[in-house]
Amino acid sequence: MEKGKVLSLEDRIPKIKEHRRKKANRRLIILLSVFFLLIVVVVYFQSPLSHIKEIDIQGNKIASKEDILSISGLEPGGSLWNINQKNVRKKIKKLPEVKDIDVKIKFPNTVEVHIKEHSSLALLMNDHRVQPVLENGQVLQEKNSLLMNAPILIGFKEDEILKDLISQLKDIPTEIYYSISEIQHDPKNTDPYHIYLYMNDGNEVNATISTLAEKMAHYPSVVGQLDPNIKGVIDFEVGSFFRAYENEGEDMSEEGER
The missing domain is CATH 3.10.20.310 (membrane protein fhac)
Known part of the structure; x- marks a missing residue:
């Protein structure tokens, strides 16, 4: 056995008692803490908080x-x-x-x-009511908070043609989108998707829905080649042509294929 001081039982008893007392105190503190926490929870759930x-x-x-x-x-x-x-x-x-x-x-x-x-991309004129059309193609009931700069749609119904138009409007550059005042559905036997766009600058665009976003991306460059004092129809249905209003009875002059 190694040399060292050997504690007698009498010497060890006070330390054992002290250890047990501290352990009992810790248990009491934990139990009291849980008890008060439960009281706080009950009071909280009973209070307006x-x-x-x-x-x-x-x-x-x-x-x-x-x-x-x-x-x-x-x-x-x-x-x-x-x-x-x-x-x-x-x-x-x-x-x-x-x-x-x-x-x-x-x-x-x-x-x-x-x-x-969902963004509101257009305003549908329907039975003398104005209804927002969302980017997902949903048509809402009349609302007070309308987008006043959104294009007004005339002659459209709540169908796939309208949804196709909205899908195209989402892809038109913002500055060109805000320059569109009105879009009129003008279906033909050969093209049920034919439309006219009336622009804020006084020009008119002849187009078809399926290629609208692609063709309208060229609108600023086409208009930039024209005399700003002369307004007319820009035809985007097939190529890119311009016809001045005063020459409406004459053949269209080609401004270039796009």
């Missing part, structure tokens, strides 16, 4: 806050912890205007709803 005080809706320009709240199922006074964020997102995305949505609970009692909407 656990109920929805504010619903903050952001990002909506077309869909109204009233419509979003109504379909979401959220309401002030409801329990914060009964909110199923996945279900709330699913409900709100039923609105045709809504492209994406994020729902967050912000301490202590606020629900934040961040909306991303």
Whole structure:
């Protein structure tokens, strides 16, 4: 046996008692902490802090806050912890205007709803009503918050032709898109997709929907070759031709193939 001091039982008992006392104190502190935590949780759930005080809706320009709240199922006074964020997102995305949505609970009692909407690309004239047409082809009921710079569509129906047009408008460069004042559907026997575009600069464009974005990309260069004091029709249906209004009875003069 190695040399060293051997503690007697009498010497060891006080240290064992001290160790047991400290261990018992730690257990007591843990139990008291859990007890008080449970009390705090119970008080919290019974207090107004656990109920929805504010619903903050952001990002909506077309869909109204009233419509979003109504379909979401959220309401002030409801329990914060009964909110199923996945279900709330699913409900709100039923609105045709809504492209994406994020729902967050912000301490202590606020629900934040961040909306991303489909862009409104045109205004459909239908039975003397003006209806926004979204980038996904959906036609909405009349809204107060319309895009005033969006092209007005005349003679269109809610069908595949309209959806094809919207698909083309998405691909037109922004500066050219905003220069379009009105688009009129003028179907022909040989081309049910034939349209006329009336531009803000006073010119008119003769085109077909299937090649609209491709041909309209050349609009600035074609107009740049023309006398700014002479307005007329630019034909993009086949090539690129210009006919001045005052020479409407004459043959079109070719400005160049595109």
